[in-house]
Amino acid sequence: MNCAAPPACTFFHLEALMLSSRLVLVSAIALLVTACGSGYSAPSPTPTPSPTPVPVESGSSISIPTGASTLGNRAFNPANLDIAVGTTVTWTNTDSIAHTSTGDGNAWDSGSIAARGQFSRLFGTTGTFPYHCAIHPGMVGTVTVH
Ligand SMILES: [Cu+2]
Numbered sequence: 001m002n003c004a005a006p007p008a009c010t011f012f013h014l015e016a017l018m019l020s021s022r023l024v025l026v027s028a029i030a031l032l033v034t035a036c037g038s039g040y041s042a043p044s045p046t047p048t049p050s051p052t053p054v055p056v057e058s059g060s061s062i063s064i065p066t067g068a069s070t071l072g073n074r075a076f077n078p079a080n081l082d083i084a085v086g087t088t089v090t091w092t093n094t095d096s097i098a099h100t101s102t103g104d105g106n107a108w109d110s111g112s113i114a115a116r117g118q119f120s121r122l123f124g125t126t127g128t129f130p131y132h133c134a135i136h137p138g139m140v141g142t143v144t145v146h
Helices: 006-039
Strands: 059-064 080-083 087-093 118-123 127-132 140-145
Touching: 059 080, 080 087
Parallel strands: 059 087, 080 140
Antiparallel strands: 087 118, 127 140
């Protein structure tokens, strides 16, 4: 570009620069909007889920693993069993020696559960029930009834 009057020329250049940067900005926005517009897809209608039948919880089990007498709060598996009221819990002793399921404060007592033996108890009230093995008091677990 040929300029006769340098200050005016500078001004012209600035103007042109501003104009072009504005153009760039505008086209960038236009591009963004277009990108957003094309990237946006209307959410497909959510299919109505068919009603799932509520499972009737009737039984749950806890196993006493091998070497349970030394396992402390891992002596009953699961250590914290969460059940609905009205659930019968069955303890299965898979260890080679006898254990018990004894509610703290003697809420219940299985008596000796022989190796490979079982004991079941119905939990009819809500609450948190810690229990232990009367033979090995370090063996502890909890049944939570809701
Ligand atoms: Cu025991």
